[in-house]
Amino acid sequence: MPAVQHMKWYGWGVEGVSFHHEDKPGLRPFVLEIIDLDLDTPPGRQxxxxxxxxxxxxxxxxxxxxxxxxxxxxxxxxxxxxxxxxxxxxxxxxxxxxxxxxxxxxxxxxxxxxxxxxxxxxxxxxxxxxxxxxxxxxxxxxxxxxxxxxxxxxxxxxxxxxRLTRVLDVDEEAGLARIQAGALGPDLEEQLNARGWTLGHFPDSFTHSTLGGWVATRSSGMQSDKYGDIADITRGLRMVMPGRVLVLRGLPSTSSGPSVREMVLGSEGRLGVITEVTVQVHRIPEERVILGYLFPSFEAGVAAMQEISTSDASPSVTRVSDAGETRFSFSTRKKSKGVSVSGLVSKGLFKVLERRGWDLDAVCLSFVGYEGGPEHVARQKAIVKKIIGKHGGIGLGKGPGELYDQKKFDTPYIRDFLLDRGAAADVSETAAPWSQLVPMYDNVTAAARKAFAQIGVQGWVMCHLSHSYHSGACLYFTFAFRHDDQEPLARYDVVKSAIQQAFIDTHGTLSHHHGVGTEHAPWLEQDISAAGVQMMEGLFAGVDPGRNLNPGKITVTPLTSRA
Amino acid sequence: MPAVQHMKWYGWGVEGVSFHHEDKPGLRPFVLEIIDLDLDTPPGRQxxxxxxxxxxxxxxxxxxxxxxxxxxxxxxxxxxxxxxxxxxxxxxxxxxxxxxxxxxxxxxxxxxxxxxxxxxxxxxxxxxxxxxxxxxxxxxxxxxxxxxxxxxxxxxxxxxxxRLTRVLDVDEEAGLARIQAGALGPDLEEQLNARGWTLGHFPDSFTHSTLGGWVATRSSGMQSDKYGDIADITRGLRMVMPGRVLVLRGLPSTSSGPSVREMVLGSEGRLGVITEVTVQVHRIPEERVILGYLFPSFEAGVAAMQEISTSDASPSVTRVSDAGETRFSFSTRKKSKGVSVSGLVSKGLFKVLERRGWDLDAVCLSFVGYEGGPEHVARQKAIVKKIIGKHGGIGLGKGPGELYDQKKFDTPYIRDFLLDRGAAADVSETAAPWSQLVPMYDNVTAAARKAFAQIGVQGWVMCHLSHSYHSGACLYFTFAFRHDDQEPLARYDVVKSAIQQAFIDTHGTLSHHHGVGTEHAPWLEQDISAAGVQMMEGLFAGVDPGRNLNPGKITVTPLTSRA
Known part of the structure; x- marks a missing residue:
């Protein structure tokens, strides 16, 4: 067998790495409260x-x-x-x-x-x-x-x-690198970093996903506010198709008709096999910092991020958790090791907020990231500080951001830990115009709660905003419930479907950065209209009349046939 | 006939507006020198x-x-x-x-x-x-x-x-406007400005081109460095197709498979009729200024723009003319009306430059634009000033920029004036990585000169860089020659083809923002490879099997059949 390391066949990550909660004393009572699951429950039979x-x-x-x-x-x-x-x-x-x-x-x-x-x-x-x-x-x-x-x-x-994992070439003058499609995130960053460059693309899956996979599913990373989504980053590519290779040279821009590059992006293997991608790369910034903030409500945080998006500031990360996700974040803080949320969001601080009249159950944690030269970073921070203050927010300094930066790739391990104990936890995300984000938040959480009631569970749903654009942002929902191995998939489908439908019904897309696959295919027509689906089908049929290339993805599969 | 105003059937602009050179004393000797044409020649029979x-x-x-x-x-x-x-x-x-x-x-x-x-x-x-x-x-x-x-x-x-010219709706919170596709530039800006908004899209054709046309041909505007190309600006659209309407709602981003939005962009009517576009709009900036600069060479100017593109500055306009275009700009200055190039780029300044050792024939005029709050503009200017100084450039202040801003839509009128007098003048533009721009400049000018020799004329070619991206920029070439009505089209084709081929041969695209049509179709396969052309053809065939929708554009027509 070739020396290609895979994740565990039964879960996230490599053998030997898993989640444990013993050093996070707040997590057990929190999970017990929200989904009535005791984390000390031993795992079911593997x-x-x-x-x-x-x-x-x-x-x-x-x-x-x-x-x-x-x-x-x-x-x-x-x-x-x-x-x-x-x-x-x-x-x-x-x-x-x-x-x-x-x-x-x-x-x-x-x-x-x-x-x-x-x-x-x-x-x-x-x-x-x-x-x-x-x-x-x-x-x-x-x-x-x-x-x-x-x-x-x-x-x-x-x-x-x-086996296709190499950075082939860096055009140092243009900031363009040719990289083989099979390179995993850490692998390509290491090769680029060694030459003084970074791709700046850090999706949650970073450690276990590849450049080709990012392109094939339209991935976004944590610093996409600055570096762009993978569609922006991808300037050219090579894709093997039946009997031929598609060659798109690395170009800053072009008006060569309908964008073939943008047809390959998100095509999930239905048009061919991406073998090489020409990407924008950046010099490693002089300074990089993520600051934490607190808002008195999710609405205030959303309004602040909207104002930042139209301001003269251009941060690298914008993120606001709702009250539920904020409580979750606080519950995962470690006992007392150096800088941590616990050290900064102290009981003392909460007393100050209480005196200011904040509803402490509604407090929302936010992160904003800054990159560039010292002057640039200082100026960005000043602009953002003013806007956040205007919306009632307060700064927490660097601590929470550093913690977030360290923990950012851990979430899937928690999911597997819960699954071992009879609980389903999953995510669903969308993007919508700024004007729709608060209604979206309300509608999706209401839809999830209704679905929990329907399947008879005590469920939990929490959310954060991330990836701010001029006209809107991504809302990322995480939901969980204890299923006790009673029809877990059927019940999961009820919740997942309710959330997806609420996305579409509130002027959102079916997914901001997870792609369509089979999971979101039932909502494609509602997202891009029947005419849009027909256009895609014509494109696929033209390239692959025999349906040999990853058939059944994106444009097919009604939900009913999947459960 | 409906009250839709058209341009003159025989040329650019509306009846009653045309170019005259009498108030530009430098232009006649300049044109005489470069293409041996006397502007006082009376026009041929109309x-x-x-x-x-x-x-x-x-x-x-x-x-x-x-x-x-x-x-x-x-x-x-x-x-x-x-x-x-x-x-x-x-x-x-x-x-x-x-x-x-x-x-x-x-x-x-x-x-x-x-x-x-x-x-x-x-x-x-x-x-x-x-x-x-x-x-x-x-x-x-x-x-x-x-x-x-x-x-x-x-x-x-x-x-x-x-007749479809209305701004239908502005989502003030999201900065998204729904505008009918037939709205001309000035018309939609006026409607938006009245509500305090701007689209920020100002192509050279602005006064006589429409939103739908911009989308259908992948237009870029003068301030695209800030506002984005039309592909970035377009967040959603409606397109009438046979028996159905494609509806793409206005979304900040999405991962819904291959981008149908990016299939419609640049489709030049081959997929249907765009009726409405949802675009990003911006509040009119507090400050807006375009500053002029001079560089000792085109190479120095390109290097400076490259460095700006990777700096912490994000200007709204980046532009560097080569020495030839700089001379042309100076030759079009008016006698002495208020602020003008003549007032600022004075003989005195040239003497200073001479003392610094500049080759005055190689001087290159540059513009950089800034928008935003006063502090932001000041900081951007400071960053750019430092970079430009590093590359040997000097500042000229506001005068040239204001002049450029006033004159920017005039160029097509000059072309018609020349055509009336037996001279062909045209443009060809490309985009390429930063590393290719100086070779591109050299190769294209050499190819044009070779073509002029081949057709036996004293030709002229000049160039500017505009539209800077992280990985490259647009090079925009203008060429002219006197044909004296001797096989004008055949000779034009020799020059145009030589330039287009040089684009492709130097890692450039066939056009940065003019689209493909029939004019650039012969180079499409060399640009996006045969596999890319086949993908497009499959898309078109799926939508329009009978070839009823603007047939013959983008993917067909060898050059030989056109001359």
Whole structure:
């Protein structure tokens, strides 16, 4: 097997890394309160690989032989664990299905091509044999973009880009780097940093997702306010298509008709296999700081972020948690190790706020990030401080931001910890105009609560605003409930669907940065209208008339057939 | 005929407005020097409308009746002048063909629908009758996007959006406005300004181009460094397609698969008729200033703009003229009316520069624009001043910038003035990474000079950099030569083709902001690769299998068939 490290087949992250709550004394009472789950509950029995009913590979010797001839025997793998790892992404649905031994269609072979030429041969072999080809990056997808259709009778090939990990070239004058699509976040940042550059793209999945995956699903990162979403960052790319390579050179801008670059962005493998991306890179900034703030209400925080977005300031991070997420953040603070939220958001501070008349249950934690030269950072901070003050907010200094920066990639581990104890926790996010964000917040939380009531659970929903644009922002909701293994997926679907529908009904999109996949496909037509779906379908059909390229993603699958 | 004002059928702008050189004493000797043309030459005989051989309309009574029933008799026009106005855009090729009585295919009818519902009925009637439908905004296109294919035997309908001119709604909280696609630049700015807003989109064609046209051709404006290109500004839109309306709501961002919004942008009518656009709008800035600078060389100016693009400054305009364009700018200065280039770039200043060792023939004029609050503007100016100084540049103050701001929409009038006197003047622009801009400049000017030699003329080529991005910028070339009515189009093609080919060969795109049309279509495959062209063709074929929607644009037409 090639030296490509994968996440655990049954959960997030690599073996040996997991969440524990013992050093966070506030978390257990908080979780007990919000979803009636005791974190000291021992985990349920862990499903073993040997428990799974893994179907026999449905692939003929001829195709298998052809693939082995292309990539070498050791890089065309049909072992159980590798096939299972490549069956799903890491959504809560994926994990529930895995743990529930629900694997109707597992890839028949996983191939690890060494370079673009081998990718081309694999693609062409797949088309020639009428096989299905699913590109695979870090496997962190949570939109159902990686699974084969359940009823797929053709051979299914998972094409893992894990050997294409190099920064090929940095144009130091233009700030453009050519990077292979299979590079994981830390890997490409390390290579860039060594030359004094950064991509500046830090999605929550950063440690386990790839550049190609970011492009294929329209990812955004924590500092996207400054560096742009991956669509802005991507200036050119190479994509292997049946019998040909799409070559888009790295360009700052162009008026060459409908944007082919923007057709590949978000295409989730339906148009081909992205092998290389030309990205904007930046010099590592002189200063980088994230400051914490508190607002008396979520509405005040949203209003402040809106005003910042139209001000002369251009921060790198804008984020406001609602009261619930703020309480969650405080509950995860460690006992007393150096700088922490506990040290800064002290009982003393809360007394001051109380005297000012704040409703302490409504307090909202906010982060704003700044990058650049010292003068620039100082001036940005001053502008933001004034705006935040105008909206009743107060500054907390650097402590909370540093903590946030350290903890930012941990959340998926908490989800897995809860899942081990019979609780579902998941996220759903949207983007909408500023004018819709408060109604969106109200409607989505109401919809979630109604759904919790419908399925008879004590549920929890919390939210933050992030990714401010001129005309709006992203609202990111996290929800959780204890299902006690009683129809977990069906009940999850009720909540997830209610939230997604509230997005659309409140002038939001189906997802700001998680893509469509199969998970959000039922809302695509309501998002971009039937005519928009037809345009996409025409594009896909033109490139892939045989539906060999990751079929069933983006434009199909009604919700009813999935549960 | 409806009250829609058009430009002159034979040239740029409205009747009664034209260029004259008498108040610009430096221009006549300059033009005499560079292309051996005496501006005092009286104009050649002006082609009259009655000189033209306008083909009889090729449209049956049934379709005509249907269209009249939809839009009303007075809004379905078959008069000669209206048909001629809608035959071409305003490229130099278009004007040469008009003046040469070369009108192989004139629209058979021009319709002026009142609203989207009427547009839908016109589109559906066109498809039902297997007619060709060409959307028409301001008619300023210079890429050949408006003409019907010469050999088209089906009825040709020009759909003029001139009655859809209203700002429908401004979401004051989100900074989003819904505007009808037929609104001309001044018209929509006036409506927005009245409410305290601006779109901030000012292409050279501003006075005679429409919002829908900008979207359909991927326009950029002079302040795009701040406000973004039209692709950034466009957050949503409505487009009438056969039997349906595409509805993309105004959203700050989305990850809903391949971007349908970015498929419509630049689609030049091949996917449907854009009827409404949701755009980002901004509050009118407190301060707005454009400062002039001089550089000792074009290379120094480019290097300075590159450094500005990666600095903490974010100006609204970045522009550097080469030495030739600088001389042209100086030659158009008026005698001595208040603030002018002549007042500031005085003989005294030139003596200072000479003492500093500058080659005065190489001096390059630059403009950088600033917008925002007073502190912000002051700080931006300080950062830019330092960078410009580092690259040997010096400041000229406000005068030249104010002059530039006043004159910016005048250039097409000069072109027509020259054309009246037997000289061709045209523009070609590209975008490329910073690392390629100096080689691009050298290669394009060399290619143009070689082409001038080939066609045996004393030609002129000049250039400016504008529209800085993180990774590169636009280079905008203007070229001219005296053709004395000797095969003007064939000789023009030699020069234009040489420049376009040099763009592609030096890692540039075929056009930064003029679109593809028929003019740049021969270079599309070299720009986006054969696979990219095939993707576009699949998209178009899916939407418009009968090729009724502005056929022949973007993806076809070899150069040889056009001359």
């Amino acid at each position: 499903t073993q690989l040997s428990d799974l009913d893994i179907p026999t590979p449905l692939i003929g010797d001829e195709l298998l032989g052809r693939l082995r001839a292309v990539v070498g025997d050791e890089n065309a793998v049909s072992e159980d664990e590798d096939r299972v790892v490549h069956t799903y992404g890491k959504s809560i649905r994926d994990l529930m299905r895995l743990r529930g031994n629900d694997l109707p269609r597992v890839p028949d072979v996983v191939v690890y091509p060494a370079d673009e030429a081998e990718v081309q041969q694999v693609v062409d072999a797949a088309i020639a044999a009428d096989a299905v080809l699913i590109p695979f990056g870090g496997g962190s997808n949570i939109a159902g973009s990686l699974q084969a259709p359940e009823a797929e009778t053709r051979p299914v090939i998972s094409l893992d880009l894990g | 082609t009259q409308l009655s000189d033209l051989d306008i083909p009889t309309p090729l449209i049956g009574d049934e379709l005509l009746g249907r269209l009249r029933a939809v839009v009303g008799d007075e809004n379905a026009v078959s008069e000669d002048e209206d048909r001629v106005v809608h035959t071409y855009g305003k490229s130099i090729r278009d004007l040469m063909r008009l003046r040469g009585n070369d009108l192989p295919r004139v629209p058979d009818v021009v319709v002026y629908p009142a609203d989207e519902a009427e547009v839908q009925q016109v589109v559906d009637a066109a498809i039902a009758a297997d007619a060709v439908l060409i959307p028409f905004g301001g008619g300023s296109n210079i890429a050949g996007s408006l003409q019907a294919p010469e050999a088209e035997t089906r009825p040709v309908i020009s759909l003029d959006l001139g």
